[in-house]
Amino acid sequence: DADVTQTPRNRITKTGKRIMLECSQTKGHDRMYWYRQDPGLGLRLIYYSFDVKDINKGEISDGYSVSRQAQAKFSLSLESAIPNQTALYFCATSDPGTSTDTQYFGPGTRLTVL
Amino acid sequence: SQQGEEDPQALSIQEGENATMNCSYKTSINNLQWYRQNSGRGLVHLILIRSNEREKHSGRLRVTLDTSKKSSSLLITASRAADTASYFCATALGGGNKLVFGAGTILRVKS
Numbered sequence: 441d442a443d444v445t446q447t448p449r450n451r452i453t454k455t456g457k458r459i460m461l462e463c464s465q466t467k468g469h470d471r472m473y474w475y476r477q478d479p480g481l482g483l484r485l486i487y488y489s490f491d492v493k494d495i496n497k498g499e500i501s502d503g504y505s506v507s508r509q510a511q512a513k514f515s516l517s518l519e520s521a522i523p524n525q526t527a528l529y530f531c532a533t534s535d536p537g538t539s540t541d542t543q544y545f546g547p548g549t550r551l552t553v554l
Numbered sequence: 555s556q557q558g559e560e561d562p563q564a565l566s567i568q569e570g571e572n573a574t575m576n577c578s579y580k581t582s583i584n585n586l587q588w589y590r591q592n593s594g595r596g597l598v599h600l601i602l603i604r605s606n607e608r609e610k611h612s613g614r615l616r617v618t619l620d621t622s623k624k625s626s627s628l629l630i631t632a633s634r635a636a637d638t639a640s641y642f643c644a645t646a647l648g649g650g651n652k653l654v655f656g657a658g659t660i661l662r663v664k665s
Binding site for chain 2: 444473475480481482483485488498528530532540541542543544545546547548550
């Protein structure tokens, strides 16, 4: 079974709709991250959480919100989706105990906003 | 702005040839990591090199780090068609900070 799972894997929605992307992990890691990937731009950090009570904005947090429901769950919400939020979204985890910041990624969610 | 910048943006080689990708970064780092992404899939960690290391090997992968030039290279020897993927460098600034990813190099290995 995959250590980091994301649901849904694909989603098509319309402008103005509220969307939630979910991430679950069985790695027991405290740290979780949400990225978006656009062609030619690599990964850009949206939000990250270093433990259940810690939420931090990343490089491109505008238009997004997150919720860390438990150590294993970190969800990303688009309150009112717009077309330029069409992208591939990735969740990742890391273990602070390793001191290397190595991250483990989920399979991604392809989101299309029409 | 992105910390890591990969070069070239795209690389096409024949099976059996070596592939070299470069990464430059801007600030002091704790370590530098390389990740691989197959088309539309999640990134997978390949190899990590710490700031006090100059070279590291893992199977067919060889990574070098030059902190004076703020650059790293990833060499894949004897490439295979299955190596076709995008490769990203990511820098860790240390102190429990997050990673910063570059834009990636798209590698195509032709059989």
